[in-house]
Amino acid sequence: MTASKTESQLSFEKHVLPELDVLYRTAWSLTRADAEAQDLVQDTLLRAFRAIDRFDGRYPRAWLLTIMRNANINRARKKKPDLLDDPDLAFERSADFADNDDPEKLVVEPIFDAEVSAAFTGLPDKFRQVVELVDLNGLAYQEAADLLDIPVGTVMSRLHRGRKRIRDHLETTGLDAEVLV
Numbered sequence: 001m002t003a004s005k006t007e008s009q010l011s012f013e014k015h016v017l018p019e020l021d022v023l024y025r026t027a028w029s030l031t032r033a034d035a036e037a038q039d040l041v042q043d044t045l046l047r048a049f050r051a052i053d054r055f056d057g058r059y060p061r062a063w064l065l066t067i068m069r070n071a072n073i074n075r076a077r078k079k080k081p082d083l084l085d086d087p088d089l090a091f092e093r094s095a096d097f098a099d100n101d102d103p104e105k106l107v108v109e110p111i112f113d114a115e116v117s118a119a120f121t122g123l124p125d126k127f128r129q130v131v132e133l134v135d136l137n138g139l140a141y142q143e144a145a146d147l148l149d150i151p152v153g154t155v156m157s158r159l160h161r162g163r164k165r166i167r168d169h170l171e172t173t174g175l176d177a178e179v180l181v
Contacts, residue, residue: 012052015060016045022138023064030072040075044068119169127162134159 023044027037047067048055055063120128133144134155141159145152 008052011055012049015055015057016048016064019061019064022061023068026065026068040068040072043071043075047071115170115173116166119166122169123162123165127158127165130155130158131162
């Protein structure tokens with residue numbers, strides 16, 4: 001039994017641990033709260049460890065994100081509705097969702113987002129594909145290289161040039177990332 005436990009641990013380390021950053025970013029995007037994201041990742045890791053012996057080793061990221069999605073659905077089902085709770089408490093909770101952005105951000109962000117989108121769509125296909133795969137879809141350089149059937153160095157070069165073209169476009173429009181800092 002010790003040998004199978006060791007195999008399980010090795011499989012867990014090989015397939016699951018490299019995906020921790022992706023899991024946390026995804027959990028945070030689902031929950032929008034650090035503590036809840038950490039709890040969701042922990043729940044996902046626990047479920048993955050219990051099921052690692054049944055995992056075939058193919059597509060670990062998809063497998064883990066499916067576990068996370070199901071865990072998140074189950075967590076949402078377990079939450080009881082607070083309709084009958086104290087209305088003052090419900091009001092305090094709703095304040096967490098209040099719009100706390102400053103007016104400048106409300107005006108600048110949509111313009112900035114539109115310019116980034118315009119710069120992205122204006123990229124030549126070879127740059128846009130790499131930027132989309134790596135920056136938007138979160139693929140590793142090697143995964144993008146395999147998907148596009150090009151060397152990793154070419155992916156890195158195109159990614160650098162694509163990002164630079166987007167930055168240059170923003171600078172020519174008078175916008176840059178420091179506007180929103």
